[in-house]
Amino acid sequence: xxxxxxxxxxxxxxxxxxxxxxxxxxxxxxxxxxxxxxxxxxxxxxxxxxxxxxxxxxxxxxxxxxxxxxxxxxxxxxxxxxxxxxxxxxxxxxxxxxxxxxxxxxxxxxxxxxxxxxxxxxxxxxxxxxxxxxxxxxxxxxxxxxxxxxxxxxxxxxxxxxxxxxxxxxxxxxxxxxxxxxxxxxxxxxxxxxxxxxxxxxxxxxxxxxxxxxxxxxxxxxxxxxxxxxxxxxxxxxxxxxxxxxxxxxxxxxxxxxxxxxxxxxxxxxxxxxxxxxxxxxxxxxxxxxxxxxxxxxxxxxxxxxxxxxxxxxxx
Numbered sequence: 001x002x003x004x005x006x007x008x009x010x011x012x013x014x015x016x017x018x019x020x021x022x023x024x025x026x027x028x029x030x031x032x033x034x035x036x037x038x039x040x041x042x043x044x045x046x047x048x049x050x051x052x053x054x055x056x057x058x059x060x061x062x063x064x065x066x067x068x069x070x071x072x073x074x075x076x077x078x079x080x081x082x083x084x085x086x087x088x089x090x091x092x093x094x095x096x097x098x099x100x101x102x103x104x105x106x107x108x109x110x111x112x113x114x115x116x117x118x119x120x121x122x123x124x125x126x127x128x129x130x131x132x133x134x135x136x137x138x139x140x141x142x143x144x145x146x147x148x149x150x151x152x153x154x155x156x157x158x159x160x161x162x163x164x165x166x167x168x169x170x171x172x173x174x175x176x177x178x179x180x181x182x183x184x185x186x187x188x189x190x191x192x193x194x195x196x197x198x199x200x201x202x203x204x205x206x207x208x209x210x211x212x213x214x215x216x217x218x219x220x221x222x223x224x225x226x227x228x229x230x231x232x233x234x235x236x237x238x239x240x241x242x243x244x245x246x247x248x249x250x251x252x253x254x255x256x257x258x259x260x261x262x263x264x265x266x267x268x269x270x271x272x273x274x275x276x277x278x279x280x281x282x283x284x285x286x287x288x289x290x291x292x293x294x295x296x297x298x299x300x301x302x303x304x305x306x307x308x309x310x311x312x313x314x315x316x
């Protein structure tokens with residue numbers, strides 16, 4: 001049987017949700033995905049010591065994870081989800097209704113009958129009915145379940161508090177809500193060290209992306225777009241900033257080295273965008289490999305990649 005060399009690369013990216021003026025996180029997705037996905041995806045590899053993978057940790061994600069781990073972050077939804085129920089204002093309650101059900105209903109909500117029940121009760125009048133009909137018990141359960149639903153699967157087995165809360169399922173107390181808050185802060189501090197430890201053990205490789213996730217920058221010369229798409233409308237005046245591309249690569253490399261203790265060999269260019277000039281600069285900055293998609297490869301080699309409706313290659 002012919003051996004296939006397979007590289008599994010996970011691209012871990014969140015844009016910068018922190019408002020630079022207020023310092024507040026306008027959206028909670030970095031925190032929630034850190035609790036549900038980022039730690040568990042690398043931790044589960046300990047069960048498969050012969051399996052190796054590459055994780056691309058984008059600097060904008062890493063910076064946010066560092067701030068969450070330091071517990072110095074300001075995130076309105078986090079504060080509201082754990083606010084004492086007796087202190088909730090009408091505006092607070094309206095925001096909870098707007099935020100709490102922003103989960104995958106099939107995979108994250110359906111396992112919690114009480115969560116589903118609260119969702120169904122909240123639906124009439126676009127959530128307005130809940131503002132007058134929900135009891136303190138309802139609000140407290142909704143606050144806690146909206147956070148418990150995002151916990152990584154293994155915590156339901158490994159952590160006593162999370163396991164107890166999951167088994168209980170409803171009728172939560174303020175003390176239990178406070179306990180989950182502390183537990184989330186504890187878990188957020190585990191994410192980046194888990195990746196660093198796995199990289200040091202040799203089971204994973206960590207790669208990076210240009211620092212602010214720009215299209216480096218506009219592939220150093222915007223006229224390069226005509227190579228792949230001759231009919232593409234372009235600015236009358238070409239944009240050429242190779243020095244900016246180099247700076248974004250340098251900043252990404254330095255950040256990666258500070259956080260993980262080693263220089264990254266690999267690069268996932270923003271959106272997989274590449275050009276000869278951009279890759280030359282990347283090589284000059286010490287990167288040894290890069291990743292992109294099969295569309296770019298196909299155009300480069302002048303070959304086609306065809307897939308069926310399920311995404312399975314029709315020809316290789």
